[in-house]
Amino acid sequence: MENMDSKPIPALEGCIARIEPVNETAIREAQERQDYRVKVPRSLGRLEDISIKIAGITGRAFGNDVSNQAIILMCADNGVVEEGVASAPQTVTLMQTINFTKKITGVGSQAKHFGIDLLPIDIGVKLPIPEEYLTDNMQDFGKVVNRRIANGTKNFFREPAMTRGEAIQAIMVGIEAAGVCSAAGKNLIGVGEMGIGNTTTASAIITALTMHNQNKPIWSLYQYINEIVGRGGGLSDEGLEIKKHIIAESLIKYKDEISPEKEGVIDPIGLLSTVGGYDIAGMVGVYLGAAIHRIPVVIDGVISIAAALLAVKIAPRAKDYMFTSHKSLEGAYGAASELLGIEPMYDLGMKLGEGSGCPIAFKIIEAACAVMNNMSSLEEAKVDAEYLNEFREDGQFENPSLPRRKWKLGLKKNT
Numbered sequence: 001m002e003n004m005d006s007k008p009i010p011a012l013e014g015c016i017a018r019i020e021p022v023n024e025t026a027i028r029e030a031q032e033r034q035d036y037r038v039k040v041p042r043s044l045g046r047l048e049d050i051s052i053k054i055a056g057i058t059g060r061a062f063g064n065d066v067s068n069q070a071i072i073l074m075c076a077d078n079g080v081v082e083e084g085v086a087s088a089p090q091t092v093t094l095m096q097t098i099n100f101t102k103k104i105t106g107v108g109s110q111a112k113h114f115g116i117d118l119l120p121i122d123i124g125v126k127l128p129i130p131e132e133y134l135t136d137n138m139q140d141f142g143k144v145v146n147r148r149i150a151n152g153t154k155n156f157f158r159e160p161a162m163t164r165g166e167a168i169q170a171i172m173v174g175i176e177a178a179g180v181c182s183a184a185g186k187n188l189i190g191v192g193e194m195g196i197g198n199t200t201t202a203s204a205i206i207t208a209l210t211m212h213n214q215n216k217p218i219w220s221l222y223q224y225i226n227e228i229v230g231r232g233g234g235l236s237d238e239g240l241e242i243k244k245h246i247i248a249e250s251l252i253k254y255k256d257e258i259s260p261e262k263e264g265v266i267d268p269i270g271l272l273s274t275v276g277g278y279d280i281a282g283m284v285g286v287y288l289g290a291a292i293h294r295i296p297v298v299i300d301g302v303i304s305i306a307a308a309l310l311a312v313k314i315a316p317r318a319k320d321y322m323f324t325s326h327k328s329l330e331g332a333y334g335a336a337s338e339l340l341g342i343e344p345m346y347d348l349g350m351k352l353g354e355g356s357g358c359p360i361a362f363k364i365i366e367a368a369c370a371v372m373n374n375m376s377s378l379e380e381a382k383v384d385a386e387y388l389n390e391f392r393e394d395g396q397f398e399n400p401s402l403p404r405r406k407w408k409l410g411l412k413k414n415t
Contacts, residue, residue, distance in 0.1 A: 012168055015175055016315045019291045022056035030055035033062055033372065038381040046345070050323065050368035057296050057321055062372045064187075066296065069362050070117040070141070071107060071190040071355040072177045073100055074282035076124030077152030078197035079161065085200045085243040087235055090152070094127040096194045096354070101133055101143055106352045107192055110359040117141040118355075119181070120194075123173055124278035126152035138180045147173045153277055157246050160254070160274045161201070167273040167281050174285020175292065182293035188362055190298040190325070191286050191307065192355020193279040199232030199330060202306035204247045204275040206332040208258055209309050210339050212266050221248050230302075230331030250275055268313035276310075283307035284314065291318040296365065300357045301328035301350070305336045312340065323365065325357030326350045 030052040035041045042048065055061050075097040077090050099105050100120035103112040111118050122129055122144050135143040149169055153161040162170075181189050207221075207228045216224055222244075229244050251258065254274040260267055272281055284307045290297035299308050299322055312319045319340070327333065327344035329351040337344060345361050 012171065012314070015172075015288060015292060019288070019315050019317045020294075021317060022053075022320045023059040024056070026059050026061050027052055027056040029061035030372065036377050037371070037375040038378055038383050039375070044371060046343075047364070047368040047371055050365055051372035053320075053323070054296055054365070054369060055372075057294055059294075064369050064373070066188040066362070066365055066369055068184075068186050069114075069188045069190070070119055070181050070184070070186045071111065071192050071358050072174070072181065072283075072286050073097075073107070073118060073120040073192045073194060073355055074123050074174065074279040074286075075100075075120055075144070075194040076122075076198075076278035076282070077126035077195055078201055078277045079153045079155035080157055080200055080246065081197040082155045083157050083242060083246050084239060085235070085246055086197045086232065087239065088196050090126050090196050093125055093194055093196050094129065097122060097125055097129060097144055098133050100194070100354075105354060106356040107354045107359065110356065114359050114362070116359055116362065117186075119145065119177060121145045121173065121177060121282065122148045123170055123282045124149050124152055124195075138177060139184065141184075145177075147176075147282075149173075149278055156201075156204075156254075156275045157250055160257070161276055162273050162278065162281075164269055164273045166278075167269055167276065170278045170281030171285035171288070174282040174287070175289035176285070177282070178286050178289025178293055178295065178297075182289075182295055186295065188296050188298070188365060189286070189290060190300065190355050190358025190362065191283050191304050192300050192353065192358060193283060193303050194354055195277055195279045195303075198277050198279055198303050198353075199230065199332075200243055200247065201275060201277040201280060202303045203229045203243075203332045204251060205271055205280065205306045205310065206302070206336045206339075207247060208251055208271055208275070209266060209313070210335045212259060213339055221251060228332045228335055230329075232330065247275075266313060268310045272310055279303070280307045280310070284311045287311035287318050287322065288315055291315065291321040295321070296323060297321055298323045298325050298358045298361045298365075299342075300325055300355045301353045302330040302333040302336065303353055304355070305333060305340060309336060309340055323361060325361035328357075 034048045077093050133144050134146045138145045257270040324342045324344045327347040
């Protein structure tokens, strides 16, 4: 791909400009429809919220189909592992990237069972992937797509992980992947990764974003970082302390690139290029691409949510197209989830990564759409629900995420 160091901002701004607001009319119509299904309004909780959010994305209040699914997997290595921040060798990145094509990993086994396509992309795996597993055609869901920018990032403790141009190049790969999924008719996508050392890059990104969001001074970094950085794939106590030290010292070192104007203002591309990874940059692009093509997109765990935070920094409207999956046990996830402002769908004690939380979330979203599409209205079910009107009038059934409405007495006609 073309090196974008010379003109990085226009290349990205042209894509961001294509992201439109969600359809507020469809959201209101979906809310009205949910309120008059054969149930007490709001009794299906977040399933109702999910179906209404889907309506805003597609522009259709009901009749939405989310059964054609794919998970995009960005695979890359991270030079910072040279500092002892990971317990696994980088050969794992290579082998798991190959194993995605065989659907024998955590996410792969679920994808095989549910009939979900996987799209693994080599965006910077250090070790060479054998030719028989590679393809240059991103429409080939059966192989690893070759979009390798370099053999892993540089060691960000010693120098920036990548150039700004490389960061944007990786983002553009993600946008391309989302576009390919759209062209293939995918109507629900998930975002996953593979890359030894990427809990370090994700934790560095989340630490920087949450500190700046809370206006915490740089000198409080060491105290604050204890709340954010976790053990990743299973670090020892000594390894965890090394990891914290590497992140803290690097954020201090790159503070001018991360926040070039003043405290509290983050340059997301500066943060990504100094302490991020190609996998995270690629995932940023997937979120942006999903918003461009109006496809609902599911966040996996802590690496995936770090990329989601950066995507929202770059294009705030992208958040309206995102859904979370599970609550990751990794330390930085709680802070990231709070900052993003989207509550996890479920908590099964998971922390694997690689998009493994997405298939379960897909089924929840399918259930939400099924309720919206197939549940009868009060009139159709011949249910006398006049008793609900007094509760409607005092706002007990209001969706807190939507503007308050004035209710009229009597049953709503079927829509």
